[in-house]
Amino acid sequence: xxxxxxxxxxxxxxxxxxxxxxxxxxxxxxxxxxxxxxxxxxxxxxxxxxxxxxxxxxxxxxxxxxxxxxxxxxxxxxxxxxxxxxxxxxxxxxxxxxxxxxxxxxxxxxxxxxxxxxxxxxxxxxxxxxxxxxxxxxxxxxxxxxxxxxxxxxxxxxxxxxxxxxxxxxxxxxxxxxxxxxxxxxxxxxxxxxxxxxxxxxxxxxxxxxxxxxxxxxxxxxxxxxxxxxxxxxxxxxxxxxxxxxxxxxxxxxxxxxxxxxxxxxxxxxxxxxxxxxxxxxxxxxxxxxxxxxxxxxxxxxxxxxxxxxxxxxxxxxxxxxxxxxxxxxxxx
DNA sequence: TAGAGGTTCCGCCAGG
DNA sequence: AGCCTGGCGGAACCTC
Numbered sequence: 443x444x445x446x447x448x449x450x451x452x453x454x455x456x457x458x459x460x461x462x463x464x465x466x467x468x469x470x471x472x473x474x475x476x477x478x479x480x481x482x483x484x485x486x487x488x489x490x491x492x493x494x495x496x497x498x499x500x501x502x503x504x505x506x507x508x509x510x511x512x513x514x515x516x517x518x519x520x521x522x523x524x525x526x527x528x529x530x531x532x533x534x535x536x537x538x539x540x541x542x543x544x545x546x547x548x549x550x551x552x553x554x555x556x557x558x559x560x561x562x563x564x565x566x567x568x569x570x571x572x573x574x575x576x577x578x579x580x581x582x583x584x585x586x587x588x589x590x591x592x593x594x595x596x597x598x599x600x601x602x603x604x605x606x607x608x609x610x611x612x613x614x615x616x617x618x619x620x621x622x623x624x625x626x627x628x629x630x631x632x633x634x635x636x637x638x639x640x641x642x643x644x645x646x647x648x649x650x651x652x653x654x655x656x657x658x659x660x661x662x663x664x665x666x667x668x669x670x671x672x673x674x675x676x677x678x679x680x681x682x683x684x685x686x687x688x689x690x691x692x693x694x695x696x697x698x699x700x701x702x703x704x705x706x707x708x709x710x711x712x713x714x715x716x717x718x719x720x721x722x723x724x725x726x727x728x729x730x731x732x733x734x735x736x737x738x739x740x741x742x743x744x745x746x747x748x749x750x751x752x753x754x755x756x757x758x759x760x761x762x763x764x765x766x767x768x769x770x771x772x773x774x775x
Numbered sequence: 776t777a778g779a780g781g782t783t784c785c786g787c788c789a790g791g
Numbered sequence: 792a793g794c795c796t797g798g799c800g801g802a803a804c805c806t807c
Contacts, residue, residue, distance in 0.1 A: 687782075687783090688782080688783065688784090689782095697796090697797095698796070698797045698798080699783095699797085700785090700796075700797050700798070700799095701795085701796055703783085703784065704785095704795095704796090707784095713783075713784065714783085714784095715782085715783060715784085747806075747807085748806080748807075751805085751806065751807085754805095754806095778807105779806105780805105780806090781804105781805085781806080781807100782803100782804080782806095783802105783803085783804070783805085784801105784802085784803075785800105785801095785802090785803100786799105786800095786801095786802105787798105787799085787800090788799090789797095789798090790796085790797090790798105791794105791795085791796080
């Protein structure tokens with residue numbers, strides 16, 4: 443995943459009208475991801491998205507595998523949506539209808555946010571909204587879309603790309619990561635974690651889809667290495683307040699440092715240091731949201747050697763300063 | 776902001 | 792021959 447260019451924080455949730463597009467040949471899994479995250483009632487929360495399904499074509503819509511969808515709203519309602527979710531488009535040779543493209547362009551022009559899942563980025567690229575921006579799509583389609591839209595910087599080593607008002611996600615399930623990212627932006631890490639917990643998934647995955655491309659079946663000894671790695675990650679998570687180096691992690695995983703780095707990258711698509719930094723920052727976000735601890739205390743409890751290091755790392759990864767982040771979160775409640 | 780010192784990452788290569 | 796592992800060295804990065 444990439445660093446968000448802009449992380450406006452929970453205040454952004456003031457505009458919570460969200461539209462999920464539905465069309466014939468709809469990819470139901472991606473549609474269901476958005477419905478599960480955004481449309482499900484969250485009784486414990488004061489604020490949540492007001493979600494509706496918007497039909498691109500008239501009449502009952504047919505998703506893949508024979509599912510029929512009767513959407514309550516039409517394209518005209520997109521003019522009132524603060525956020526529009528575009529599930530995977532069914533056919534890269536067959537562009538989205540001009541009415542939809544125009545509605546999406548209008549929405550973007552007035553500042554609405556767009557989130558695409560999988561090949562949904564084709565629709566956004568076709569609308570010209572990704573020109574000059576980084577974006578991603580399913581790794582199967584990356585080359586095709588690069589040729590079709592040379593002005594778009596399609597990357598294939600991430601789960602999603604946050605370009606502020608436009609978020610594009612990679613292959614199908616990475617839509618979950620992108621949707622949770624948006625929830626995190628709007629309502630904070632605690633709410634995003636709660637949603638993830640209810641869905642029984644990890645609140646945040648590191649690495650990209652590169653790790654899923656042509657991955658061979660693991661040999662028994664590799665599975666054993668994978669188990670060691672998981673156990674080491676749990677071990678590290680249990681002592682985030684302490685200084686841990688790659689050498690110690692490798693020792694715990696019963697591997698040489700060099701092999702540990704290889705296994706780590708194969709499994710998580712990132713480096714131990716970067717992973718550890720994100721784990722520390724994730725804990726810091728939770729503490730900023732849920733406790734009144736000082737920044738100095740949080741810095742120490744999250745394993746940062748100095749407050750300065752903590753502040754710089756937090757700003758780099760989250761996009762805003764610690765104080766601003768806390769203020770924005772408290773301002774929501 | 777610059778620079779020193781430490782750490783991490785990765786390409787290369789030899790050995791099993 | 793092909794694959795995996797681990798050591799080495801240098802570049803890049805981080806921290807103070």
